[in-house]
Amino acid sequence: MERKTKINAEEGRQELVITREFELPLELLFKAYVDPEIVEQWMGTKVLKLENKKHGGWQFETSDPQGNVVFRANGVIHEFVPEQKITRTFEMENTPFPVQLEFLEFEKLTSDTSRLRMHILFRSVADRDQLLQLPFAQGINMAHNRLQNTVEKLKQDS
Amino acid sequence: MEASMKTDTFKMTIHMVSSLDGFIAKKDNSISWLDTADRYEDGVAEEDAGEFMKTIDCFVIGARTYEHALELSKDFGWPYGDVPTIVLSHRKLPVHRNNIQIYSCDLTTLVEEHLKSRYRNVWCVGGAMLVRDLIRQQLAGEIRISVIPVILGDGLPFFDHIGREQALHLKGITAYKSGIAELWYEIKKNTGPVQNK
Numbered sequence: 001m002e003r004k005t006k007i008n009a010e011e012g013r014q015e016l017v018i019t020r021e022f023e024l025p026l027e028l029l030f031k032a033y034v035d036p037e038i039v040e041q042w043m044g045t046k047v048l049k050l051e052n053k054k055h056g057g058w059q060f061e062t063s064d065p066q067g068n069v070v071f072r073a074n075g076v077i078h079e080f081v082p083e084q085k086i087t088r089t090f091e092m093e094n095t096p097f098p099v100q101l102e103f104l105e106f107e108k109l110t111s112d113t114s115r116l117r118m119h120i121l122f123r124s125v126a127d128r129d130q131l132l133q134l135p136f137a138q139g140i141n142m143a144h145n146r147l148q149n150t151v152e153k154l155k156q157d158s
Numbered sequence: 159m160e161a162s163m164k165t166d167t168f169k170m171t172i173h174m175v176s177s178l179d180g181f182i183a184k185k186d187n188s189i190s191w192l193d194t195a196d197r198y199e200d201g202v203a204e205e206d207a208g209e210f211m212k213t214i215d216c217f218v219i220g221a222r223t224y225e226h227a228l229e230l231s232k233d234f235g236w237p238y239g240d241v242p243t244i245v246l247s248h249r250k251l252p253v254h255r256n257n258i259q260i261y262s263c264d265l266t267t268l269v270e271e272h273l274k275s276r277y278r279n280v281w282c283v284g285g286a287m288l289v290r291d292l293i294r295q296q297l298a299g300e301i302r303i304s305v306i307p308v309i310l311g312d313g314l315p316f317f318d319h320i321g322r323e324q325a326l327h328l329k330g331i332t333a334y335k336s337g338i339a340e341l342w343y344e345i346k347k348n349t350g351p352v353q354n355k
Contacts, residue, residue: 003175006193011186044236044255062231062254070254073232090233102233131229133187135237135284138175139227143235145211 003141009132014125016132018118020144026108028151029116030083033104042143042150048072053080058088075099083108090120097130098123170218170269170280171300172289174316178305181313182286196307196337203335214241216277218268220288221247228252242277244268246288269297286318293320293345300329300344307337324348 008017022029032038036047039060048059059074072093079087083106091099103119122128175192176182184191217238219227224245227237231254240257248262261268273280282292292298303316326343333339 009188009190011188042235064253065256070252071232129187132189133226135223135226136230137189137192139230139237140234142237146239
């Protein structure tokens with residue numbers, strides 16, 4: 001099994017570039033990031049708020065089966081260009097981990113394929129490296145496989 | 159032996175990505191080595207990983223692998239989807255999904271009493287300690303290792319002093335255009351007396 005999601009993390013830098021080519025039309029790939037129902041399905045989280053606009057905010061929450069909150073994340077949307085880009089912040093609630101800045105770029109490759117490029121800036125190299133532990137590369141690839149499968153299924157059902 | 163990935167009998171596969179010298183992580187945790195610029199023209203293109211994943215009906219992972227996956231899921235999504243995921247741990251860990259179960263029993267009990275009757279295609283995706291114990295106790299049936307074209311020189315070893323000899327049967331080799339070679343082995347059942355751990 002080869003990883004389709006590529007991760008570029010140069011040593012000593014506080015940034016990370018993640019790219020993935022999906023076998024999904026651009027509009028469906030973009031939907032996977034803006035449609036709350038689809039986000040919930042592939043990310044496995046609950047979307048409390050997702051305002052897809054400049055100055056909008058988002059908040060996701062994940063609970064255990066008993067309803068206790070395991071973690072909550074939120075951020076602000078700085079730029080929102082449909083089917084092109086989303087610039088947003090990401091912050092974990094109630095943790096000392098500093099906020100990070102994320103540039104998401106969506107690109108059409110063919111009528112059936114598209115590319116996602118995530119450029120993420122961390123406050124420090126140490127903050128980035130903390131995330132970059134095993135099974136990061138494998139895990140993010142699997143999460144992206146999940147995205148692909150979830151959206152594909154929606155496409156077939158509709 | 160059935161060559162297909164789908165079988166009617168229980169199978170536990172160990173899957174890992176490592177450098178040629180057998181490391182799965184660098185000491186500083188940097189992972190840029192996972193994406194080399196290598197190109198092997200005679201290799202095959204990437205397979206449809208999504209299709210492949212659909213055949214896996216259970217994941218087994220160690221506690222630290224789980225904790226890292228949980229961290230990752232906050233921003234990038236939960237890697238193992240709706241597939242039942244079993245975490246081996248003696249510690250109390252936060253569980254955020256119905257399909258995650260924490261087991262603290264020994265591995266043989268886990269495989270014989272919980273996995274064999276329920277699942278067919280179980281994948282262990284780390285970490286190194288769990289892999290070591292599965293091989294030592296002869297509980298895994300196959301190993302799939304993706305070798306990245308790089309020598310890391312130092313880091314976290316994939317095979318951490320297994321402490322016993324284990325015969326393997328080569329089932330297949332896939333060379334990818336990216337220079338990654340996937341080696342697929344069946345772990346042969348040792349017929350002689352089991353050596354000490």
